[in-house]
Amino acid sequence: SQQGEEDPQALSIQEGENATMNCSYKTSINNLQWYRQNSGRGLVHLILIRSNEREKHSGRLRVTLDTSKKSSSLLITASRAADTASYFCATVSTDSWGKFQFGAGTQVVVTP
Amino acid sequence: NAGVTQTPKFQVLKTGQSMTLQCAQDMNHEYMSWYRQDPGMGLRLIHYSVGAGITDQGEVPNGYNVSRSTTEDFPLRLLSAAPSQTSVYFCASSYSVGIISYEQYFGPGTRLTVT
Numbered sequence: 001s002q003q004g005e006e007d008p009q010a011l012s013i014q015e016g017e018n019a020t021m022n023c024s025y026k027t028s029i030n031n032l033q034w035y036r037q038n039s040g041r042g043l044v045h046l047i048l049i050r051s052n053e054r055e056k057h058s059g060r061l062r063v064t065l066d067t068s069k070k071s072s073s074l075l076i077t078a079s080r081a082a083d084t085a086s087y088f089c090a091t092v093s094t095d096s097w098g099k100f101q102f103g104a105g106t107q108v109v110v111t112p
Numbered sequence: 113n114a115g116v117t118q119t120p121k122f123q124v125l126k127t128g129q130s131m132t133l134q135c136a137q138d139m140n141h142e143y144m145s146w147y148r149q150d151p152g153m154g155l156r157l158i159h160y161s162v163g164a165g166i167t168d169q170g171e172v173p174n175g176y177n178v179s180r181s182t183t184e185d186f187p188l189r190l191l192s193a194a195p196s197q198t199s200v201y202f203c204a205s206s207y208s209v210g211i212i213s214y215e216q217y218f219g220p221g222t223r224l225t226v227t
Binding site: 030031033035041042043044045048088090092097098099100101102103104105 | 142143145147153154155156157160161162168170202204206208212213214215216217218219220221
């Protein structure tokens with residue numbers, strides 16, 4: 001079974017709107033990371049949040065982490081057509097420190 | 113830096129053939145991983161390594177072997193290809209601080225078709 005589960009599976013929005021996606025996980029983690037994958041390409045790291053952090057910002061990205069609920073959210077503000085991609089969360093567990101576990105991803109489509 | 117490189121980019125195999133997917137990184141990262149991604153799905157971990165000489169199984173290791181003789185290289189060997197192994201394969205590396213691994217850098221992927 002997958003450690004991270006993203007929700008929703010797909011999201012369609014218009015340019016300028018915000019996009020929010022969520023990730024739930026099962027075990028204790030060292031950190032949680034979000035990645036973007038454009039169609040046919042490899043994954044690109046977006047942002048990392050440590051287990052002792054609650055919120056982090058990077059440009060138009062905002063990530064929150066609630067370790068008590070074992071969940072994280074990624075917010076993309078003022079979305080652009082170029083944000084169209086699949087977004088994945090990945091966790092690094094406290095007992096498997098070299099091992100990343102990915103969720104199934106959220107497919108985001110931003111229309112002009 | 114070239115980052116993470118993978119060869120080949122595309123490969124077609126017949127059932128029962130064996131082959132090795134190559135992966136190399138020039139960032140001196142300790143951690144390396146192999147994933148497969150099936151259409152419309154996330155990444156599933158095949159094998160990973162936390163340093164030269166140390167490898168471990170992921171979620172879907174059957175049918176694959178790995179070795180890590182150097183920090184730079186982490187080849188993935190398909191022992192006897194099956195149609196179920198048709199997928200896109202990604203190699204990734206990450207740095208660590210102490211024992212904790214941080215962001216992964218991905219290669220461009222190898223698209224494998226087994227007929």
